[in-house]
Amino acid sequence: MSSPQFPEGEEWQRRFQEMFRAFTPPQAPPEKKEKEGKDREAFEKQIRSFTFTPKELKAYLDRFVIQQEEAKRVLSVAVCDHYNHVRAALAGEELPHYVKQNVLLVGPSGVGKTYLVRCLAERIGVPMVRGDATKFSETGYMGGDVEDLVRELVQQAGGDVSIAQYGIIYLDEIDKLAGFHSMGRDVSGRGVQANLLKLLEETEVPVRAPYDLQGQIQTMLDFQRGSREKKRTVNTRHILFLVSGAFTRLPEIVSRRMRRGQIGFRAEGVQADEREAVKEALTADFIEYGLEPEFVGRLPVRVFFEPLNADDLFRILQESEGSILRQYVAAFEAYGISLRFTDGALHRIAQRAAQEETGARGLMTIGERILRPFRFECPGTGLREILIDEDTVENPQKALDAALAHFREGGGETVQEVETFAEEFFRAHELRLRFEPEAVQSLRAEAGAEVGAVVQLCRKKFKDFPFGLRLIRANTGQETFTLPPEAVKDPEGLLSRWVLASYSGSGNTAPDQEKKSTEAE
Numbered sequence: 001m002s003s004p005q006f007p008e009g010e011e012w013q014r015r016f017q018e019m020f021r022a023f024t025p026p027q028a029p030p031e032k033k034e035k036e037g038k039d040r041e042a043f044e045k046q047i048r049s050f051t052f053t054p055k056e057l058k059a060y061l062d063r064f065v066i067q068q069e070e071a072k073r074v075l076s077v078a079v080c081d082h083y084n085h086v087r088a089a090l091a092g093e094e095l096p097h098y099v100k101q102n103v104l105l106v107g108p109s110g111v112g113k114t115y116l117v118r119c120l121a122e123r124i125g126v127p128m129v130r131g132d133a134t135k136f137s138e139t140g141y142m143g144g145d146v147e148d149l150v151r152e153l154v155q156q157a158g159g160d161v162s163i164a165q166y167g168i169i170y171l172d173e174i175d176k177l178a179g180f181h182s183m184g185r186d187v188s189g190r191g192v193q194a195n196l197l198k199l200l201e202e203t204e205v206p207v208r209a210p211y212d213l214q215g216q217i218q219t220m221l222d223f224q225r226g227s228r229e230k231k232r233t234v235n236t237r238h239i240l241f242l243v244s245g246a247f248t249r250l251p252e253i254v255s256r257r258m259r260r261g262q263i264g265f266r267a268e269g270v271q272a273d274e275r276e277a278v279k280e281a282l283t284a285d286f287i288e289y290g291l292e293p294e295f296v297g298r299l300p301v302r303v304f305f306e307p308l309n310a311d312d313l314f315r316i317l318q319e320s321e322g323s324i325l326r327q328y329v330a331a332f333e334a335y336g337i338s339l340r341f342t343d344g345a346l347h348r349i350a351q352r353a354a355q356e357e358t359g360a361r362g363l364m365t366i367g368e369r370i371l372r373p374f375r376f377e378c379p380g381t382g383l384r385e386i387l388i389d390e391d392t393v394e395n396p397q398k399a400l401d402a403a404l405a406h407f408r409e410g411g412g413e414t415v416q417e418v419e420t421f422a423e424e425f426f427r428a429h430e431l432r433l434r435f436e437p438e439a440v441q442s443l444r445a446e447a448g449a450e451v452g453a454v455v456q457l458c459r460k461k462f463k464d465f466p467f468g469l470r471l472i473r474a475n476t477g478q479e480t481f482t483l484p485p486e487a488v489k490d491p492e493g494l495l496s497r498w499v500l501a502s503y504s505g506s507g508n509t510a511p512d513q514e515k516k517s518t519e520a521e
Contacts, residue, residue, distance in 0.1 A: 107305025110359020
């Protein structure tokens with residue numbers, strides 16, 4: 001048995017190169033690189049001409065985020081200070097001892113922390129990434145490496161380091177990295193905080209991670225060729241970091257300190273609502289919570305969010321440009337259905353959402369529960385309007401059954417199904433169909449009572465109409481056709497007579513357009 005033949009050195013190199021090409025995305029063509037260069041120039045021009053004021057940013061946030069007035073003010077000021085400093089640095093006028101305005105956001109889930117940060121990034125026009133602090137570890141082997149946040153920012157910037165270095169990194173659930181003093185701190189959480197310290201100030205982060213297989217193969221190939229390409233890195237000096245957490249034990253820590261009468265607080269104020277007490281949190285309170293002193297010190301801007309009550313949730317539904325209602329309305333509009341809510345229904349939804357104790361997220365939970373049967377049953381029925389009132393909120397299925405029964409008893413279902421077919425026909429062929437009332441009745445009688453049967457019957461009976469009506473349009477210019485009962489009984493015969501009449505020049509091929517009809521446009 002012959003021994004296996006191993007490839008020579010050059011053959012190994014060739015195979016590695018083939019494998020590398022298989023795992024590496026193709027290089028951008030010249031025109032794409034040119035476009036990226038233009039994008040970079042436009043972005044840098046935008047940063048150099050940053051002129052937003054805190055009031056302007058807050059006015060923008062007011063359109064999307066309800067309540068949280070103090071949080072919006074503080075964040076608007078911090079963001080303006082940060083990017084004004086970036087602008088000065090780009091102009092060569094950077095302050096030598098400037099302290100970065102990294103921000104610590106404190107508040108329960110669902111109060112708008114992430115949404116507010118995302119709105120700010122969109123308004124300024126900078127890339128933004130969101131991460132979960134619990135997914136990172138000190139070494140990066142078990143869990144992610146915090147430097148991956150910077151690499152993800154580069155991806156958000158389309159791979160352009162010069163754009164990514166002015167972005168925003170938002171890290172949620174930072175309180176989960178804290179440990180109890182009495183029980184000893186979590187080693188992993190403490191190590192992650194230490195690694196974050198470097199990012200919060202200034203460090204160089206390699207675009208390729210040390211454990212990245214593609215990067216290792218490329219390095220090996222470059223070494224074999226005798227070339228050493230300079231590693232791409234991202235400097236974090238001008239990246240704005242925002243971290244957030246619920247800090248559920250913080251009110252208790254603050255209240256306990258206030259009861260001891262420390263730092264000038266009067267003892268009679270200790271009975272204050274814990275929700276208000278948390279606003280008095282000091283650096284020492286966060287350290288007692290379990291955060292590292294050096295880490296908290298790199299977060300000089302503290303923002304405290306208010307819990308949302310039922311009235312706040314009602315305002316979110318009615319006033320916010322990001323209201324979940326807009327999403328629901330758009331979902332039904334896709335089926336040609338108008339969705340409306342009474343104020344009473346919105347109040348009831350807000351009350352139920354408040355009981356969920358998940359902030360604005362509760363609105364989607366309750367809304368989905370109410371609209372679920374409507375979203376499944378109504379599309380395709382021909383129903384054109386749904387009104388959600390208080391009774392609907394209490395018993396969605398009962399309200400749906402009553403609405404569909406009323407719609408069918410009034411004959412509206414048949415008319416709407418005919419209109420649905422006519423709209424479908426127009427979109428496909430740019431020819432308008434109208435049906436006489438007697439024709440609609442004939443369709444219903446032949447189709448039966450099954451939902452959607454009229455549309456299916458129309459598709460079957462009038463499948464040859466597109467070709468014939470296009471001939472008529474070419475001969476006469478006519479684009480709108482009214483279908484009499486005869487079109488239901490003998491569609492092929494009627495269409496043939498209309499086509500022949502269009503060639504003979506005998507005038508209108510379809511019945512009188514002024515005749516009373518059920519319009520389906």
